[in-house]
Amino acid sequence: MSETVLRVAGISKRFGGLQALSDVGLTIERGQVYGLIGPNGAGKTTFFNVITGLYTPDSGTFELAGKPYTPSAVHEVAKAGIARTFQNIRLFADMTALENVMVGRHIRTSSGLMGAIFRTRGFKEEEAAIAKRAQELLDYVGIGRLADYKARTLSYGDQRRLEIARALATDPQLIALDEPAAGMNSTEKVVLRELIDRIRKDGRTILLIEHDVKLVMGLCDRVTVLDYGKMIAEGSPYDVQRSEKVIEAYLGPSHKAVAAGEKQ
Numbered sequence: 001m002s003e004t005v006l007r008v009a010g011i012s013k014r015f016g017g018l019q020a021l022s023d024v025g026l027t028i029e030r031g032q033v034y035g036l037i038g039p040n041g042a043g044k045t046t047f048f049n050v051i052t053g054l055y056t057p058d059s060g061t062f063e064l065a066g067k068p069y070t071p072s073a074v075h076e077v078a079k080a081g082i083a084r085t086f087q088n089i090r091l092f093a094d095m096t097a098l099e100n101v102m103v104g105r106h107i108r109t110s111s112g113l114m115g116a117i118f119r120t121r122g123f124k125e126e127e128a129a130i131a132k133r134a135q136e137l138l139d140y141v142g143i144g145r146l147a148d149y150k151a152r153t154l155s156y157g158d159q160r161r162l163e164i165a166r167a168l169a170t171d172p173q174l175i176a177l178d179e180p181a182a183g184m185n186s187t188e189k190v191v192l193r194e195l196i197d198r199i200r201k202d203g204r205t206i207l208l209i210e211h212d213v214k215l216v217m218g219l220c221d222r223v224t225v226l227d228y229g230k231m232i233a234e235g236s237p238y239d240v241q242r243s244e245k246v247i248e249a250y251l252g253p254s255h256k257a258v259a260a261g262e263k264q
């Protein structure tokens with residue numbers, strides 16, 4: 001039986017005179033890769049920012065794993081179980097790859113500030129466990145050998161993978177990836193696709209904003225398409241690619257020919 005991880009409804013967000021989101025809602029089931037696509041400025045990142053507590057919506061209801069949640073603060077949202085990456089990579093540039101992942105893990109630790117100040121035995125044991133888990137996650141995303149390198153020295157593709165490792169470190173119910181393939185070459189995209197597939201197979205649930213239509217259509221179970229802040233389609237990749245509204249607003253007429261060709 002399917003189990004809902006995220007259910008949001010009626011999200012609206014206005015910036016001055018601009019209605020960035022109008023009555024947007026979606027439901028993501030456990031184990032799905034869910035795609036959010038649309039033209040530039042459609043409201044995808046605003047949606048991410050709302051569900052992760054960076055922006056306060058004007059309206060909307062939120063439920064994570066069956067419990068209502070209020071995305072009021074980023075830290076609280078991470079604790080509740082949503083982790084994310086950013087379109088413009090946000091790593092601690094002068095910390096090592098390992099340390100960056102350890103930071104993600106710290107929201108699940110218990111020793112607290114006093115333990116850190118007095119370096120209690122409990123704190124040291126916890127730190128060792130966190131470092132071990134962080135190394136495992138670096139290995140998992142394929143950059144284990146770079147653990148001791150400063151984040152800023154990593155290639156673009158490796159920095160994106162490091163962001164994913166850091167997000168996974170919080171043991172999220174839902175991992176939200178904001179354009180993970182941006183700036184990647186085709187080889188890096190293949191590796192990324194395999195990684196996202198593996199994360200899903202290992203039981204995680206993923207929300208993906210991505211402009212690479214091939215990647216989205218190949219990976220996602222469901223897709224929502226936004227245009228000017230409104231939902232213009234929701235469904236399987238197969239159906240969404242054939243929606244007239246989506247072709248007109250986003251995919252373009254050449255895609256229509258491709259989709260028609262596939263049917264034959």
Ligand SMILES: Nc1ncnc2c1ncn2[C@@H]1O[C@H](COP(=O)(O)OP(=O)(O)OP(=O)(O)O)[C@@H](O)[C@H]1O
Pocket residue numbers: 015018020038039040041042043044045046047087
């Ligand atoms: N903090 C803000 N203040 C004012 N306007 C904003 C703010 N954030 C986003 N917007 C506007 O809201 C609209 C939606 O932007 P958003 O970044 O969510 O789109 P997007 O679909 O993520 O686009 P892209 O694919 O280019 O990243 C745009 O017109 C943008 O200029």
